[in-house]
Amino acid sequence: MEELRLPVRGEELDREPAFPRREFRELGERRLLGLSTARRWGGRGLPLRDAATTLHALAYRSGTTFAKLSMQPEFCSLLAEHGSDSLRSEFFDPLLTGQRLVGNHVTEPGAGSDIGGLAMRATRSGEEYILDGTKSEAAFAVDADAAIVYAKVREDAVSAFLVPQGLEGIERTLSPPDLGERWMRRGTVRYAGVRVPVGHRIGPEGGALDLLKGELTRDRLFLAVIYLGVGRSSFDDVVEYAGTRATFGRPLHAHQAVGFPIADDWARLDATWLYVERSLVRLEAGEDVAAEAALAKRMATTVALAAIDHAVQFHGGRGYSSALPHERRWRDVRSGALAHGPNELMLRTAAGRLWPRAPRPP
Numbered sequence: 001m002e003e004l005r006l007p008v009r010g011e012e013l014d015r016e017p018a019f020p021r022r023e024f025r026e027l028g029e030r031r032l033l034g035l036s037t038a039r040r041w042g043g044r045g046l047p048l049r050d051a052a053t054t055l056h057a058l059a060y061r062s063g064t065t066f067a068k069l070s071m072q073p074e075f076c077s078l079l080a081e082h083g084s085d086s087l088r089s090e091f092f093d094p095l096l097t098g099q100r101l102v103g104n105h106v107t108e109p110g111a112g113s114d115i116g117g118l119a120m121r122a123t124r125s126g127e128e129y130i131l132d133g134t135k136s137e138a139a140f141a142v143d144a145d146a147a148i149v150y151a152k153v154r155e156d157a158v159s160a161f162l163v164p165q166g167l168e169g170i171e172r173t174l175s176p177p178d179l180g181e182r183w184m185r186r187g188t189v190r191y192a193g194v195r196v197p198v199g200h201r202i203g204p205e206g207g208a209l210d211l212l213k214g215e216l217t218r219d220r221l222f223l224a225v226i227y228l229g230v231g232r233s234s235f236d237d238v239v240e241y242a243g244t245r246a247t248f249g250r251p252l253h254a255h256q257a258v259g260f261p262i263a264d265d266w267a268r269l270d271a272t273w274l275y276v277e278r279s280l281v282r283l284e285a286g287e288d289v290a291a292e293a294a295l296a297k298r299m300a301t302t303v304a305l306a307a308i309d310h311a312v313q314f315h316g317g318r319g320y321s322s323a324l325p326h327e328r329r330w331r332d333v334r335s336g337a338l339a340h341g342p343n344e345l346m347l348r349t350a351a352g353r354l355w356p357r358a359p360r361p362p
């Protein structure tokens, strides 16, 4: 665990948002980027459960920042698994060492949850594709060196492309600061007649959404683990505080209104961890756990936010202040209910498993 002792700049990155390049490179040097990335792609190749345990420890010690930095290669596993050798060596290898940052551009102003509604087009022209459209809400909008961009090649088919962000025709705009995880510096990227070589397509023509679905399953389980790690951190803090702070002649925990919800958080954090762990084992064994992963992300954000909120509340006035880390942790974890599929849509995914061929109402 020695290698997990990393300097934390959480407060500074919250106050003055910037992409933490130094820490990103440091994680790369310590081989903490892409923990589950296969060895044949240059990663550590840890079994999913072991990678998850490390992500949990990173999140427990330093919030979501390092853990999510660590996951950047996993967020781009399409590039490793389905990109050409030259794309991999130019963009994925330096991502694994923290030298280059690669974003993901899926969401558009008119299509977020409803990914079938993408308007961005990729038109084949000889040995190139021409990209036209606007991507919004994107993390690292102005900081990424390249992005995996999803665009329609036909009305019913989406392809993914590796697009270096310095190309002509790309305009990047930073959005106003987010509630939390401000270091991600989200924004909008406009593509106007941007030309990329055919070799920059990732995976088969029109097959990107199926590939993305597979990647999202693992990513959602890892994200669940990260949120549980942050929640556990606030939980442990509040357990200690409620054991020492006294009001009305008794320790805080002895007031049932304080002690019981904390005990409930204990059960919910542990139960969700077990659910995630089981799903990771099943995923490693080749089972389809897309629905479980969706439910896990939803449960993890819900229980972690509740635990952190209790830490804010039961630390009293100081809990609400930036003197303690809980308010920031809450803001950081809150993103998890929206990013990588909003939590409402996680239920839609799960319901699709329960009623796969259910007749649609007219």
Ligand SMILES: Cc1cc2nc3c(=O)[nH]c(=O)nc-3n(C[C@H](O)[C@H](O)[C@H](O)COP(=O)(O)OP(=O)(O)OC[C@H]3O[C@@H](n4cnc5c(N)ncnc54)[C@H](O)[C@@H]3O)c2cc1C
Binding pocket: 103, 104, 105, 106, 107, 108, 109, 110, 111, 112, 113, 114, 136, 137, 138, 139, 140, 181, 184, 186, 335, 338, 339, 340, 341, 342, 343, 344, 345, 348
């Ligand atoms: C911190 C953060 C980082 C992000 N990073 C990226 C990134 O790097 N790249 C990228 O492409 N995108 C990114 N996103 C965008 C994110 O994926 C989208 O915001 C998300 O998919 C929702 O899309 P939307 O904003 O268009 O909301 P909409 O799809 O318009 O949904 C609005 C609300 O309505 C609900 N809703 C919609 N349809 C239904 C339904 N059928 N049933 C029930 N409820 C429904 C949703 O749950 C949501 O609460 C990021 C978002 C956040 C918050």
